Amino acid sequence: MKYHQRMFRTLRRLPSLVFLTTFILMLSWSSPASAQVAGKKFSISFKDKSVAQILDFISTKGDYKINYSDDVKNDTLLLTISFEDVDELSAVENLLSHSSFVYNIDGKVIDVFKMKNATQGQYIVHGTVKDKDGLGVPFAIVQIKGTSNG
Structure with missing residues (x-):
């Protein structure tokens, strides 16, 4: 019992x-x-700085390594820009929206380069849209910048 x-x-x-x-x-x-x-957030302002100089600073603020092509290094565009409470990826995206450069993220590496003008024609593009954690984004729609093609 x-x-x-x-x-x-x-x-x-x-x-x-x-x-x-x-x-x-x-x-x-x-x-x-x-x-x-x-991510690590930061705030800063730049006055009359090149894209390469700003990218060099941004790369010191996070875990990503930023590589850029000679086109970026030799570009004469000087920017005055401010970042308020942004992480590294947001800063790169915001910065490059004011320039003719694009970027690609592969793991913890951000590659910045100038988009080459493609010849007119039909292209088939395959790939996977991923979020910042590397997970696939369901139902993502990709659109060619500056067009309504997607």
Whole structure:
């Protein structure tokens, strides 16, 4: 009889033990993940600086390595631009929207280069649109910049 009473008390506590264990596991798993997702944010202003100089600064503020072509290095465009509470990727995207350069992200490397003018013709493009974590973006639509083609 005592065995059954002990067993009954243990079973009564089981849901709360399962809940507590699950809560502790979720808490321990969420902390490191949120630290990795949140990028290092910064704020700064530049006056009359080249794209290459600004990219060099941005590369010191995060985990990405930024490579750029000689076209970027030799470009004479001087920009005056401010960044307020942005991460590295947002800063690069914002900066390059004011120039004729484009970028490609491969892992933790950002390659910046000048888009070459393609000859008129039909091209088939294959690929996967990925988010900043490298996961595929479902139902993504890709559009050619400056056109309605997509």
